[in-house]
Amino acid sequence: MGSISNSDPIFTPEMAAKRQAAEEKASRDFRSDVMTVPTTAMMQAIFNATFVDDIYDPVGDPTVKALEARVMELTGKEAALWVMSGTQGNQICLRTHLTQPPHSVLLDHRAHVQCWESGALPVFSQASVSAVHPKNGVHLTLEDVKANMIADDNIHFPPTRVVALENTLSGTYLPLADAQAISEYVRSYPVAEGTPPIAMHLDAARVFDGVAGEGVSLKDYAACFDSLSICLAKGLGAPMGSIICGSKKFIARAKWYRKMFGGGTRQPGMMAAAALQSLNYTIPRLPAVHAMTRRVGEQLASLGYKFALPVQTNMVVLDLEAVDIPGAAFVEYCAKNNVTTFSNGRLVFHHQTSQDAADSLVDAMTRLMEDKKKGVKLVDEATESGCS
Numbered sequence: 195m196g197s198i199s200n201s202d203p204i205f206t207p208e209m210a211a212k213r214q215a216a217e218e219k220a221s222r223d224f225r226s227d228v229m230t231v232p233t234t235a236m237m238q239a240i241f242n243a244t245f246v247d248d249i250y251d252p253v254g255d256p257t258v259k260a261l262e263a264r265v266m267e268l269t270g271k272e273a274a275l276w277v278m279s280g281t282q283g284n285q286i287c288l289r290t291h292l293t294q295p296p297h298s299v300l301l302d303h304r305a306h307v308q309c310w311e312s313g314a315l316p317v318f319s320q321a322s323v324s325a326v327h328p329k330n331g332v333h334l335t336l337e338d339v340k341a342n343m344i345a346d347d348n349i350h351f352p353p354t355r356v357v358a359l360e361n362t363l364s365g366t367y368l369p370l371a372d373a374q375a376i377s378e379y380v381r382s383y384p385v386a387e388g389t390p391p392i393a394m395h396l397d398a399a400r401v402f403d404g405v406a407g408e409g410v411s412l413k414d415y416a417a418c419f420d421s422l423s424i425c426l427a428k429g430l431g432a433p434m435g436s437i438i439c440g441s442k443k444f445i446a447r448a449k450w451y452r453k454m455f456g457g458g459t460r461q462p463g464m465m466a467a468a469a470l471q472s473l474n475y476t477i478p479r480l481p482a483v484h485a486m487t488r489r490v491g492e493q494l495a496s497l498g499y500k501f502a503l504p505v506q507t508n509m510v511v512l513d514l515e516a517v518d519i520p521g522a523a524f525v526e527y528c529a530k531n532n533v534t535t536f537s538n539g540r541l542v543f544h545h546q547t548s549q550d551a552a553d554s555l556v557d558a559m560t561r562l563m564e565d566k567k568k569g570v571k572l573v574d575e576a577t578e579s580g581c582s
């Protein structure tokens with residue numbers, strides 16, 4: 195058996211070229227910020243990880259522990275737990291809060307936990323939802339929450355037990371001041387004797403984008419919530435995984451549900467090592483990603499495009515219908531410039547998006563708008579786009 199000595203390069207030229215080609219492809223893919231590839235440093239960290247069984251070992255794997263500790267440090271939370279995906283993280287958190295029906299979760303009508311998780315909430319937690327349309331069209335406020343809380347006093351209605359917020363939601367942040375106002379109200383909301391206070395959960399899939407975009411502290415933001423589920427494989431660019439965090443008591447209980455939902459794993463240290471690396475590498479790069487997004491947004495606005503939502507972090511959400519451009523034509527024009535998009539008009543930027551790709555995108559959109567104005571017939575066929 196051969197072994198790798200300290201002086202051996204870890205990557206053969208073929209391996210490096212394969213990774214580089216994948217990164218090149220990722221650099222031109224605007225469908226989602228999941229479309230990144232691991233950096234060389236992440237892959238080196240994988241080689242350098244620990245390999246302890248995370249279920250049998252009572253202490254757990256040291257690299258996983260280090261990742262959890264880093265997230266605790268960043269969020270100011272007492273405890274953290276590595277999970278397989280953002281969906282799993284959200285559903286474990288909600289299940290841990292929700293004990294005995296009848297009960298309901300108050301959330302934004304577009305919430306990922308409700309709309310994009312295969313209907314998991316009623317299956318795992320037997321919960322109803324109050325799906326609220328924010329009055330301001332962008333994010334929930336205290337006023338929206340107040341108007342939709344379900345009290346403990348009428349047997350026709352399932353009482354609110356969790357208020358679940360999301361930051362960012364389609365690239366827009368829910369401002370810290372609103373999160374604070376909602377949190378203060380919800381946590382002091384009167385409940386029946388013996389019932390725990392109503393819990394605040396944050397789908398924090400892209401919370402690093404949210405706090406960087408608004409320019410607020412993650413610790414202040416996390417303080418508004420009893421649980422957070424943070425994706426490591428979205429804008430942060432790790433190959434997989436999410437982290438949930440909360441109090442020690444909450445996380446100890448959540449660990450049972452992680453096992454129950456199939457999230458107990460054997461040697462996750464390798465993936466945790468890559469994720470640790472992604473936190474160090476990517477967080478400082480987010481402002482540059484947001485700046486590029488903003489520039490493209492401004493260029494598209496000057497071409498006459500309309501937006502469904504404000505451009506605040508790493509997404510431009512176009513309203514193609516407002517300019518009467520079919521989604522299929524949008525995809526086709528972008529593809530001609532070697533740029534990949536979904537037909538729904540959502541453009542997502544990440545740390546590997548290249549300036550060259552951004553220029554190609556704007557160039558494709560320029561031609562599309564010119565052709566539209568000239569009356570060129572644009573393709574208009576049914577398209578499918580599922581994304582999160």
Ligand SMILES: *Cc1c(COP(=O)(O)O)cnc(C)c1O
Pocket residue numbers: 279280281282284306307360362363397399400425428582
């Ligand atoms: C991606 C995403 C999740 C989790 O999705 P997974 O694909 O299960 O990792 C949760 N919430 C939001 C807002 C997301 O964008």
